[in-house]
Amino acid sequence: MKSQYVFVIAIAVVVALYFIVRSLFGAVAPHPAQAKTAAPTSGPPSVQATMIPEIVRPYDVVVRGRTQATRTVIIRSETAGVVAAAPVLQGTYVKAGQVLCRVSVDARQAALDQARAALKSNQLTQQQNEELAKKGFRSPTQVLQGQANLDAASAAVRAAEIALAQVNIKAPFAGVFDHRDAEVGTYLGPGQPCGTMIEINPLLVVGDVPETQAASMKVGAPATARLVSGQTLRGHIRYVSHDADPQTRTYHLEMTLPNPKLDVRSGLSAEMHVGAGSGPAHLVPVSSLVLDAAGRQGVRYVVGDGRVAFAPVTVLEETKEGVWVTGLTGPVQLITVGQSYVADGQKVRVALVR
Numbered sequence: 453m454k455s456q457y458v459f460v461i462a463i464a465v466v467v468a469l470y471f472i473v474r475s476l477f478g479a480v481a482p483h484p485a486q487a488k489t490a491a492p493t494s495g496p497p498s499v500q501a502t503m504i505p506e507i508v509r510p511y512d513v514v515v516r517g518r519t520q521a522t523r524t525v526i527i528r529s530e531t532a533g534v535v536a537a538a539p540v541l542q543g544t545y546v547k548a549g550q551v552l553c554r555v556s557v558d559a560r561q562a563a564l565d566q567a568r569a570a571l572k573s574n575q576l577t578q579q580q581n582e583e584l585a586k587k588g589f590r591s592p593t594q595v596l597q598g599q600a601n602l603d604a605a606s607a608a609v610r611a612a613e614i615a616l617a618q619v620n621i622k623a624p625f626a627g628v629f630d631h632r633d634a635e636v637g638t639y640l641g642p643g644q645p646c647g648t649m650i651e652i653n654p655l656l657v658v659g660d661v662p663e664t665q666a667a668s669m670k671v672g673a674p675a676t677a678r679l680v681s682g683q684t685l686r687g688h689i690r691y692v693s694h695d696a697d698p699q700t701r702t703y704h705l706e707m708t709l710p711n712p713k714l715d716v717r718s719g720l721s722a723e724m725h726v727g728a729g730s731g732p733a734h735l736v737p738v739s740s741l742v743l744d745a746a747g748r749q750g751v752r753y754v755v756g757d758g759r760v761a762f763a764p765v766t767v768l769e770e771t772k773e774g775v776w777v778t779g780l781t782g783p784v785q786l787i788t789v790g791q792s793y794v795a796d797g798q799k800v801r802v803a804l805v806r
Contacts, residue, residue, distance in 0.1 A: 498801045499790035501754050505783050506732045509776065512769060513668060515705060515724040517659025519679070519716060521650035523625065527552055529640040531618040542632040542647065546623045547712060553634050553646035555619040564612035571605040577604045619719070627651040628714070650718060655711040657687070657722050660702035666692070668728035675707045675726045687708045687717065689726060733768060734780045740788050741765075741775065744796075751777070752794065754785040754802050760794045 533555035540552050555610045581598040584590040623629070632647040634640055657677045661669055677685045687709030696703055707724055740751050742762075750764040765779035785802065787794070794800055 496656065496758075496801050497790065498803060499754070499760075499787050499794060500803050501785040501787050502803050502805050503783055504734050504736060504780075504786045506734060506780070508730060509733050510730045511668070511728040511733075511778075512725040513661070513665050513728050514769065515659040515661055515726060516656050517677075517705070517707075517719050517722050517724050519677075519720045519722055520656045520658050521627075521652050521718045522654055522656050523627070523649075523651040525624060525649045527621055527623070527646045527649055528643050529553070529618075529621055529646060530633075530642060531554065531555060531615065532641050533558060533619065533639070535634050535640060535646075536619075537636045538630050538632060538636055540632075542629055544629050546649075548623055548626045550623045551620045552619040552623055552629055552632075553640075555621070555640060557616065557619055558610070560616045560619065564609070564616050567605070567608040567612040571602075574602040574605040610744050614769070621646045623649055625651055627653075631712075652714055652716070652718055653711040654687075654708045655716055655718070656690075657685075657709065657724055658705040658780050659707075659722075659724055660697065660700065661692070661704050661705050663696060663701050663703065665728075666696075666703040669703070669705060669726060670728075673727050675724055677709060678709060678723045678725070679716070680721045683716070685711075685746050687769045695761065721772070731778065732781070733776045733778055734765075734784070734786075735771075735774045735776055736765075736786055737774050737788055738770070740786055740791060742791055750779065752787045752791040752796075753780075754787060754800065758799050758802065760787070760796055760798045760800055764795045771785060 536556040537554040538551065538552075539554070540546055544598075546552070572645040578595075578598040578601070581590050581595050585592070585595045605788055612716075628651075630648050630650045633645040635648065640646070657675075667690065671689055671692060673689045675687055675689055677687065679685070687707050689705065691706040693704040705724070705726075707726070715747050736751055741749055742752060743749060744762050744764070748764040749767075750762055752760050752762050755761050763779050763784075767775035768776040768778060770776075785804070787800075788805065
């Protein structure tokens with residue numbers, strides 16, 4: 453065998469033996485400098501915190517609701533007859549007393565004429581009775597009987613006038629004739645509907661308040677309503693129920709606001725912001741909110757000795773800049789980075805960020 457082949461085989465055997473020994477006895481120990489670099493660092497964890505000041509600001513309770521007509525009334529006929537005229541289109545604004553439906557007069561005018569004629573006859577008869585009574589030809593009883601007949605005739609005239617006036621079905625208040633139920637030619641009996649009237653000036657915004665916030669709701673408190681269209685309207689609270697809904701445990705709330713142009717319709721979704729006084733609050737980033745072991749929402753902050761503390765908070769309002777909360781006292785070092793990886797009472801190293 454040539455010497456070159458022997459040399460190559462020897463090198464291959466040495467390399468193979470090296471890897472076999474390495475696998476049996478483990479890798480070579482790392483260099484001391486490398487070991488020092490790989491060793492874990494000791495000491496408290498680092499977090500970033502921001503100093504959050506306390507600010508006195510108005511408290512607003514946010515309630516989801518909807519717009520609603522102040523009054524919704526079904527206008528019904530008081531007499532029977534065929535509808536002869538329907539002069540108002542549905543959806544039209546009408547004034548109080550404007551005719552919505554007119555029933556045919558039929559014999560009502562004749563009945564009124566007959567009652568007036570009977571009244572005139574009784575008036576003449578009573579005049580004669582009084583003149584004859586002065587001469588002694590009529591007794592007081594006959595005079596009283598004549599007066600009773602005259603009063604009955606007068607009452608009959610009044611009843612005939614009312615029956616004739618009832619052919620005009622009128623709007624009881626100013627508002628929108630929102631829906632018509634009777635067309636020309638429809639027969640209406642007493643109590644059957646002509647249409648529906650709604651009053652939307654002023655307009656209501658209604659909603660339900662949780663029992664935890666009901667105590668802060670006061671009648672007359674200022675409020676604003678933000679509609680789905682982006683329009684913001686101002687008004688005040690006119691009603692807060694004193695009895696909770698047994699199913700939802702919420703209290704009904706009504707806000708009233710002016711709507712002179714009638715441009716806000718009933719049934720729109722709205723967000724009410726109701727004034728509930730003022731007090732201290734803190735503006736914190738949304739990302740700083742965490743949950744503790746009990747499931748309470750709050751924030752973690754650093755106290756004077758460098759330890760972590762947790763404070764449950766109540767969200768007042770969400771804005772583009774952050775979330776306004778209550779539950780903190782005075783300026784606090786709020787943990788903004790690392791708050792989810794530290795525990796209450798744990799000592800930390802703080803890097804303040806403005």
